[in-house]
Amino acid sequence: SQTIHQWPATLVQPVGSPLSLECTVEGTSNPNLYWYRQAAGRGLQLLFYSVGIGQISSEVPQNLSASRPQDRQFILSSKKLLLSDSGFYLCAWSRDSSTTDTQYFGPGTRLTVL
Amino acid sequence: GDSVTQMEGPVTLSEEAFLTINCTYTATGYPSLFWYVQYPGEGLQLLLKATKADDKGSNKGFEATYRKETTSFHLEKGSVQVSDSAVYFCALNMDSNYQLIWGAGTKLIIKP
Numbered sequence: 706s707q708t709i710h711q712w713p714a715t716l717v718q719p720v721g722s723p724l725s726l727e728c729t730v731e732g733t734s735n736p737n738l739y740w741y742r743q744a745a746g747r748g749l750q751l752l753f754y755s756v757g758i759g760q761i762s763s764e765v766p767q768n769l770s771a772s773r774p775q776d777r778q779f780i781l782s783s784k785k786l787l788l789s790d791s792g793f794y795l796c797a798w799s800r801d802s803s804t805t806d807t808q809y810f811g812p813g814t815r816l817t818v819l
Numbered sequence: 820g821d822s823v824t825q826m827e828g829p830v831t832l833s834e835e836a837f838l839t840i841n842c843t844y845t846a847t848g849y850p851s852l853f854w855y856v857q858y859p860g861e862g863l864q865l866l867l868k869a870t871k872a873d874d875k876g877s878n879k880g881f882e883a884t885y886r887k888e889t890t891s892f893h894l895e896k897g898s899v900q901v902s903d904s905a906v907y908f909c910a911l912n913m914d915s916n917y918q919l920i921w922g923a924g925t926k927l928i929i930k931p
Contacts, residue, residue, distance in 0.1 A: 749908070751918050795862055807853070808919060810862040812861060
């Protein structure tokens with residue numbers, strides 16, 4: 706069966722510090738991968754998606770970046786965090802991009818920028 | 820553009836009450852529709868989905884019917900439990916698009 710891992714589970718960082726959140730998927734190959742942010746009391750915002758190694762599409766301009774160094778690894782990074790980067794970050798995967806396909810979510814990382 | 824609108828929460832019900840959470844959508848084509856649930860402190864889980872008009876998705880006692888004529892996908896459950904307390908998200912997915920379009924979420928609180 707497939708599983709998706711995210712770490713860390715929680716993170717408190719000062720403004721201006723760097724960020725690296727990691728997501729890995731097991732039990733499948735060549736998944737589509739996604740990074741979402743969920744601000745408190747709001748819905749999900751797609752940040753990045755990837756259909757293959759080294760292929761990253763950005764949905765929203767921001768000071769975050771994403772990389773996919775391996776088939777089942779997706780990393781969310783920032784060089785300098787802003788207060789507005791606080792939120793709940795969710796990684797997801799799907800088998801393909803068809804309309805009927807389900808996205809499966811990881812447990813999330815709660816980031817607080819102080 | 821495509822969008823999803825959900826009823827605002829929180830929705831507070833007593834145990835064993837009937838639940839309806841409204842979801843309507845705007846889309847230029849024929850999307851697939853999803854309900855996801857987020858339990859406190861956790862990520863999202865797919866609850867149910869429907870891929871074409873008149874399809875009914877069901878899971879864990881929850882049901883939703885894809886109504887093309889009213890562009891709706893309302894979530895229902897006949898008898899809720901305290902364990903159903905969570906945030907429920909309605910979403911759609913269009914052809915040739917990797918992105919799920921999300922509603923803002925509806926918080927459901929079930930009191931014993």
